[in-house]
Amino acid sequence: MLKVANLCKSFGSLVVTDDVSLHLEKGERRVVLGPNGAGKTTLFNLLAGEIAPSSGDVFIDGKSITSLPVEARAHIGLSRSYQKNNLFEGLTIGENLSLAAAVAMGLSGSLLRDTHNDPELRKVVTDVAAQVGLKDMLEMQVANVSYGNRRQLEVGLALANGPKVLLMDEPTSGVGPSMISAFHGLLKTLPRELTVLIIEHDMDLAFDVADSITVLNYGKVVFEGTPDETRASSLVSEIYLGDWDDDA
Amino acid sequence: MFHQTKLKTFVLLAILVGLIIYTMNGSYFGRELVVEVAILAILAISVDMVSGYGGMVSLCHGAIFGLGAYAYAAVNVLMGGPPALAVVAAIVAAFTFGFAVGAVTSRTRGIFFIMATLAFGQMIYVMIFDSKSLGGDDGMWGLTRLDLSAIGVNLESGVQFAIFSVLCIGLTYVVAALILRSAFGRTFSGIHENEDRMRALGTPVWKFKALAFGLSGSLAGIAGALAAQHTMFVSPELVIWTFSGEVLIVVILGGLGTLVGPVLGAVVMVFLKHEISNITTYWHMIIGILLIITVMAGGRGIYGGLEQYLARRAAKAAPASGAKTDA
Numbered sequence: 325m326l327k328v329a330n331l332c333k334s335f336g337s338l339v340v341t342d343d344v345s346l347h348l349e350k351g352e353r354r355v356v357l358g359p360n361g362a363g364k365t366t367l368f369n370l371l372a373g374e375i376a377p378s379s380g381d382v383f384i385d386g387k388s389i390t391s392l393p394v395e396a397r398a399h400i401g402l403s404r405s406y407q408k409n410n411l412f413e414g415l416t417i418g419e420n421l422s423l424a425a426a427v428a429m430g431l432s433g434s435l436l437r438d439t440h441n442d443p444e445l446r447k448v449v450t451d452v453a454a455q456v457g458l459k460d461m462l463e464m465q466v467a468n469v470s471y472g473n474r475r476q477l478e479v480g481l482a483l484a485n486g487p488k489v490l491l492m493d494e495p496t497s498g499v500g501p502s503m504i505s506a507f508h509g510l511l512k513t514l515p516r517e518l519t520v521l522i523i524e525h526d527m528d529l530a531f532d533v534a535d536s537i538t539v540l541n542y543g544k545v546v547f548e549g550t551p552d553e554t555r556a557s558s559l560v561s562e563i564y565l566g567d568w569d570d571d572a
Numbered sequence: 573m574f575h576q577t578k579l580k581t582f583v584l585l586a587i588l589v590g591l592i593i594y595t596m597n598g599s600y601f602g603r604e605l606v607v608e609v610a611i612l613a614i615l616a617i618s619v620d621m622v623s624g625y626g627g628m629v630s631l632c633h634g635a636i637f638g639l640g641a642y643a644y645a646a647v648n649v650l651m652g653g654p655p656a657l658a659v660v661a662a663i664v665a666a667f668t669f670g671f672a673v674g675a676v677t678s679r680t681r682g683i684f685f686i687m688a689t690l691a692f693g694q695m696i697y698v699m700i701f702d703s704k705s706l707g708g709d710d711g712m713w714g715l716t717r718l719d720l721s722a723i724g725v726n727l728e729s730g731v732q733f734a735i736f737s738v739l740c741i742g743l744t745y746v747v748a749a750l751i752l753r754s755a756f757g758r759t760f761s762g763i764h765e766n767e768d769r770m771r772a773l774g775t776p777v778w779k780f781k782a783l784a785f786g787l788s789g790s791l792a793g794i795a796g797a798l799a800a801q802h803t804m805f806v807s808p809e810l811v812i813w814t815f816s817g818e819v820l821i822v823v824i825l826g827g828l829g830t831l832v833g834p835v836l837g838a839v840v841m842v843f844l845k846h847e848i849s850n851i852t853t854y855w856h857m858i859i860g861i862l863l864i865i866t867v868m869a870g871g872r873g874i875y876g877g878l879e880q881y882l883a884r885r886a887a888k889a890a891p892a893s894g895a896k897t898d899a
Contacts, residue, residue: 372772395773395774410768410772412762412765412766422758423770432755439758
């Protein structure tokens with residue numbers, strides 16, 4: 325479904341994405357792990373088209389999307405959520421979701437339909453709102469809701485956008501344990517055919533939801549395997565916990 | 573994001589009815605003022621549509637307006653076409669130019685966008701001023717007005733033309749409101765809120781900006797066609813860029829991003845100008861002070877201020893009545 329071939333990106337002499345190749349099957353749940361500065365978000369920006377790679381290719385369904393702009397990739401069904409909330413602050417939660425859903429349903433350019441009161445679209449909006457736990461907050465202004473609710477909406481926007489491939493950049497960053505477990509629940513309710521790539525710091529979540537795990541370090545893929553293999557890998561614990569031998 | 577509230581409907585209808593009553597009872601000069609209000613209000617609606625709801629602050633709407641007036645004159649006088657065709661030409665020319673400006677400037681933001689619109693406006697001015705066939709600095713005269721005798725309306729009559737102009741405000745408002753509440757209009761507002769996210773959701777931003785600017789331009793073209801019929805004469809004075817600035821003042825005075833506020837602003841501007849110029853020739857100064865007060869008071873404009881005042885009063889009244897039922 326999503327294939328990344330030898331993707332490279334450097335800023336001057338700094339190589340932030342170094343020959344990354346990935347292959348996700350349809351419906352696969354892949355978690356990307358890696359310490360700060362490993363190039364995880366850069367990889368997402370490359371996949372979503374927000375920055376252009378120095379070399380390499382990105383394919384969806386076997387078709388190269390490397391030269392497509394951001395909006396065209398979204399049209400194909402590549403949808404992302406951001407690590408830092410990137411919302412429509414001045415609008416209500418319902419209006420936010422409507423905007424995303426209208427694009428996905430091909431209505432956003434219509435001069436005749438009022439998407440706000442369109443029953444078909446309202447159904448998508450309420451469904452997504454229920455999915456991310458914002459069902460009773462549709463009329464609330466984004467600027468007036470909590471950080472946690474904004475994180476939920478951040479994922480909601482990506483879901484309402486009708487994705488085939490969903491990229492989620494640290495969806496649980498900065499939220500409490502109860503919301504993290506609610507998010508576990510959400511991931512399990514997603515349609516099984518949806519391909520999901522998640523950047524995550526929370527190891528428990530990663531091991532719980534992932535079919536497979538990719539570990540990035542210094543822009544390189546240093547490990548790829550199942551959750552069990554990852555748990556057993558000394559390399560991964562070394563990257564995450566440091567090399568303890570020196571202190572011994 | 574645009575919502576047609578009851579207050580908006582009420583204020584709009586009050587203004588339209590007020591202007592019509594004023595026209596029926598007013599003098600020749602009063603009717604001139606009403607037509608002036610109508611032209612300014614239509615232009616202010618078209619500017620608010622892109623500036624208030626899309627963040628595209630335009631300094632070329634005066635030029636688009638002038639282009640509309642000239643297109644009307646060109647078809648009506650130079651080609652001898654009927655006024656109805658001239659109106660269509662005004663709208664099409666204004667739309668086309670607006671679309672082109674919107675498309676070319678879609679990647680620029682803020683001050684660069686404003687300066688780009690100014691440059692486009694000045695281009696139109698220079699072209700018109702230097703064009704011999706369009707009369708150069710002499711302009712064109714001998715224009716005729718729309719013939720609406722089929723529905724029993726005679727636009728040669730000052731009263732009927734003034735009422736027709738007021739109805740054009742209503743028509744323009746309805747068109748702008750329908751555009752803003754459509755899926756297209758909401759997406760356009762979304763681009764204003766967060767352009768990058770809107771793009772990431774799959775929106776070809778430039779198309780929306782270009783079409784919105786074109787549609788807004790066509791409304792400015794309606795104002796141009798109205799102005800051309802009013803004076804039955806066009807000159808490069810119609811295209812001077814300071815008029816764009818005056819329209820922006822009207823929009824901000826009335827309430828940016830409220831759609832009905834600009835109509836209110838146009839009424840206030842025209843009548844205030846008329847009243848103050850009876851007393852002093854420094855009426856610009858008074859308008860300037862008023863503008864500064866409006867901006868310092870939060871920039872909501874007259875309509876925005878009214879809306880806030882009523883909302884606060886309702887909020888105050890709500891707990892009070894709640895306490896009463898408790899007791």
